Amino acid sequence: MKFDYIIIGGGLCGLSAGIRLAEQGKKTAIVSSGQSALHFCAGSFGLLGKNGDKTVLNPLEELDRLPEKHPYRLMGKDRVKRLATEVPAMLQKAGITVTGSAEANHFTLTPFGKPRPSWLTLNGLPTFSKPDEKPFEKALIVSIKGFLESYPAFMVENLEKKGVCCRVETIDLERLTHLRESNFDMRAASIAKQMDRATIEEFASKINSCAGKDESVLIPAVIGINDERELDRMREMVNNPLYCVPTIPVSVPGLRAQHILQHYFEKLGGTYILGDRVEKGIIEDGIVKALVTTNFGEDHLHADAFILASGNIFGEGIKSNPHDFYEPVFGLDVNYSSNRDEWYAFNFFDAQPYMEYGVEIDNDFHPSLKGIKIKNLFVAGSTLAHCNSLKEDSGAGTAILTGLHTADLAMNI
Numbered sequence: 190m191k192f193d194y195i196i197i198g199g200g201l202c203g204l205s206a207g208i209r210l211a212e213q214g215k216k217t218a219i220v221s222s223g224q225s226a227l228h229f230c231a232g233s234f235g236l237l238g239k240n241g242d243k244t245v246l247n248p249l250e251e252l253d254r255l256p257e258k259h260p261y262r263l264m265g266k267d268r269v270k271r272l273a274t275e276v277p278a279m280l281q282k283a284g285i286t287v288t289g290s291a292e293a294n295h296f297t298l299t300p301f302g303k304p305r306p307s308w309l310t311l312n313g314l315p316t317f318s319k320p321d322e323k324p325f326e327k328a329l330i331v332s333i334k335g336f337l338e339s340y341p342a343f344m345v346e347n348l349e350k351k352g353v354c355c356r357v358e359t360i361d362l363e364r365l366t367h368l369r370e371s372n373f374d375m376r377a378a379s380i381a382k383q384m385d386r387a388t389i390e391e392f393a394s395k396i397n398s399c400a401g402k403d404e405s406v407l408i409p410a411v412i413g414i415n416d417e418r419e420l421d422r423m424r425e426m427v428n429n430p431l432y433c434v435p436t437i438p439v440s441v442p443g444l445r446a447q448h449i450l451q452h453y454f455e456k457l458g459g460t461y462i463l464g465d466r467v468e469k470g471i472i473e474d475g476i477v478k479a480l481v482t483t484n485f486g487e488d489h490l491h492a493d494a495f496i497l498a499s500g501n502i503f504g505e506g507i508k509s510n511p512h513d514f515y516e517p518v519f520g521l522d523v524n525y526s527s528n529r530d531e532w533y534a535f536n537f538f539d540a541q542p543y544m545e546y547g548v549e550i551d552n553d554f555h556p557s558l559k560g561i562k563i564k565n566l567f568v569a570g571s572t573l574a575h576c577n578s579l580k581e582d583s584g585a586g587t588a589i590l591t592g593l594h595t596a597d598l599a600m601n602i
């Protein structure tokens with residue numbers, strides 16, 4: 190099978206690159222083995238929320254202070270700014286509404302009610318402009334009977350520290366009775382799948398009967414697993430201002446974003462090959478000739494250029510054994526410490542060095558294999574070395590922007 194471009198990995202990065210290429214009419218395939226980090230994304234996309242111990246308010250101004258080899262530094266500030274400005278419109282075309290801009294971070298709430306810096310926040314989540322700002326005067330925190338993934342007590346504690354007057358109500362929804370029979374099913378994704386029109390109406394009506402005057406209503410993010418318009422409909426039915434708060438992963442806003450982007454890519458004519466794994470790349474004279482996948486076997490996949498967006502250690506784009514970190518598809522050169530004691534920080538909550546291990550690239554996002562540049566292969570997203578999405582709160586930004594950037598580079602070779 191021959192395509193113009195093949196992307197390995199269909200998470201936020203691979204989909205952003207694929208959409209860019211398909212929008213230009215290129216015959217593009219994405220091969221993706223499974224779940225992406227988007228499934229765990231709480232609904233806010235970080236561009237650069239932290240640098241060391243500092244909370245970043247203006248991400249573009251902070252770029253010069255990142256390490257020299259950071260992907261944003263390799264792209265250059267102007268390019269980051271231009272692409273970051275294009276992203277909200279790209280997402281909107283796909284069917285994802287976001288709030289925010291690259292000029293200034295805003296803040297949203299974590300599942301525990303703490304402020305979190307954000308570049309773009311998905312529809313329905315509360316946003317506020319400063320970390321110490323009071324997001325609401327009065328909040329009714331709605332819990333669903335038997336739900337295992339929301340923590341109203343933590344939410345109350347953290348919001349009350351900001352001076353928000355909080356109250357908790359637990360609502361029982363008829364349709365969830367059978368889920369409660371199992372110890373495992375009362376989770377966000379399972380509940381969201383039960384939220385048909387009648388259940389949303391029941392939920393809205395029960396909220397209306399218990400919400401007091403001037404209260405903002407916070408519900409767990411369990412509405413709209415496939416389409417954000419379901420959430421808009423619910424907001425119209427509820428008399429008070431209604432917001433979703435993220436649950437612990439798996440996250441419904443993240444699942445929705447993955448579903449919508451995948452669908453949009455396919456609508457543009459792209460081929461999304463789900464559940465297949467690229468086992469190896471055939472490289473001759475510094476050029477990728479073909480990919481071998483588990484399901485296509487001897488029927489190799491060919492393209493003019495390739496983008497590796499297979500994720501980091503979490504997505505299995507980077508792997509490790511007791512001695513090494515390695516990139517499993519091509520065996521590309523990877524940046525990591527040869528001293529195993531330096532791989533991790535002893536304190537679990539400290540920045541973990543292994544999160545920055547990944548594929549080394551040159552200024553044009555080409556990787557190398559034993560020092561030899563691979564000319565028709567680009568690397569993007571969390572597979573890249575020298576960025577730490579968790580420490581920097583930059584995961585979605587790195588994924589989307591390097592995805593778009595490498596797609597543009599690939600169209601120019």
Ligand SMILES: Cc1cc2nc3c(=O)[nH]c(=O)nc-3n(C[C@H](O)[C@H](O)[C@H](O)COP(=O)(O)OP(=O)(O)OC[C@H]3O[C@@H](n4cnc5c(N)ncnc54)[C@H](O)[C@@H]3O)c2cc1C
Nearest residue numbers: 198200202222223225226231235467500504570571584585
């Ligand atoms: C638990 C968690 C929560 C996060 N929450 C947030 C958040 O709230 N906000 C935020 O901004 N960022 C968040 N991030 C970071 C951010 O979401 C990720 O950095 C970003 O989405 C990574 O996208 P990616 O496409 O580079 O990689 P991934 O999302 O990991 O996608 C890589 C894909 O490639 C596939 N793949 C791997 N190897 C192969 C192969 N050989 N063949 C075919 N397919 C392959 C994988 O199955 C996977 O689907 C979070 C990260 C994690 C781990």
